Amino acid sequence: MLELHYWPGIQGRGEFVRLALEAAGTPYLDVARGLHEQGQGIPAMLGVLESPVLARPPFACPFIVDGRRVIGQTALILLYLGPRLGLVPAGEMDRLWIHQVQLTIADMVAEVHDLHHPVASSLYYEDQKAEALRRAEDFRKNRLGKFIGWFETLLDRNPPNDGAELPHLVGARLSYADLSLFQLVDGLLYALPKATRRVLRRAPFVSALHERIPAHRRVAAYLASERRLPFNEEGIFRHYPELDG
């Protein structure tokens, strides 16, 4: 069975992969959340990452194990899984475009992480709070609206979205980038509800996508299950009210 390896306890970057697997209804093993006695858990994940022999070890999690293939980097995992899960169109240029959007989502995710960790991932938030306040102010002022505005433009310029209830990034069918954009907006609404709601008022397509994705049958079942971890202050999207302005 396909294995997903990611830190248990947080949604983090693993959630972008998890949403694609769940939306496609593909069985998978969430290894690090499994039991140590069954050869799973964090040690199993670290065993791959720190293997002394694996020729092509990922730099970090999330990564997937598909038979003998070990693949890291969230956007690449989705590039690889997309056709296998039926979550991309057939054409090469459409697939590369969806990957381009995903890479930009990844860039924004990295910036959101650094909102609360502008100095070092190895330090606590409390030890870099002064820096975080400055960084968050710039993010709200210069970055949040720019990113969301770009996604809005893409949705606005995808012809099938005209009058559609659920807009898509490419064509008229669900892709993994739609799911990732939902997750990004969901995380932003958790972390920075005031600033994000303000920006979404000028982004009707992004808002509609975020509202309608949870109506997808398998996504709805997943979100209601205990497999969907809640957002929390250990993950990438953290709600520290002082960073919300």
Added chain:
Amino acid sequence: MLELHYWPGIQGRGEFVRLALEAAGTPYLDVARGLHEQGQGIPAMLGVLESPVLARPPFACPFIVDGRRVIGQTALILLYLGPRLGLVPAGEMDRLWIHQVQLTIADMVAEVHDLHHPVASSLYYEDQKAEALRRAEDFRKNRLGKFIGWFETLLDRNPPNDGAELPHLVGARLSYADLSLFQLVDGLLYALPKATRRVLRRAPFVSALHERIPAHRRVAAYLASERRLPFNEEGIFRHYPELDG
């Protein structure tokens, strides 16, 4: 002719694409460095980025224009160009692996940028120097050696590198990721010479790759030309001695 669009005056992220084009000997137009009177220069680049009609605009530069195709995101540009420039092996999994390495190089590049801009790209270095000092200390202690150590592991586990003068990331032939790793190390040696030399002492394969890539005929010609911009304090790799410990 293939067009590359990137800020003139700095190597930045555009340099990873430029090195691949130069190593392959492919003619290209470096649009933003061209003359305004010839329809080039920064306005031509911004004309694409800010086009009110382009269905799939990139979020930022660098991007390339290949006929009617406009493609952004450095790692994706290289994924697209790799086979066209003869800078990747034939197999799908080899190509995805090279892309995975490139994405990790991109992650490190983003961290290096934030060394001197931990608060905001919109502010001057001088206005975030205190934060930069803290961030650089963590980077030297926890990140630099981890990234370089990972690249060293990959080179060490690629069998053809055993005894080779010039090691490669995949197989025994040059790929765009080899060129990018050269550029990354070159930039680090410019920005943080003391810390980087210390780490390279324990990374003989990475050191050999960095030393030998400039002997490649077309790369050598490029590096000696005025097309190769010097590193400077406007780019991603900046030499501020106080950040080097």
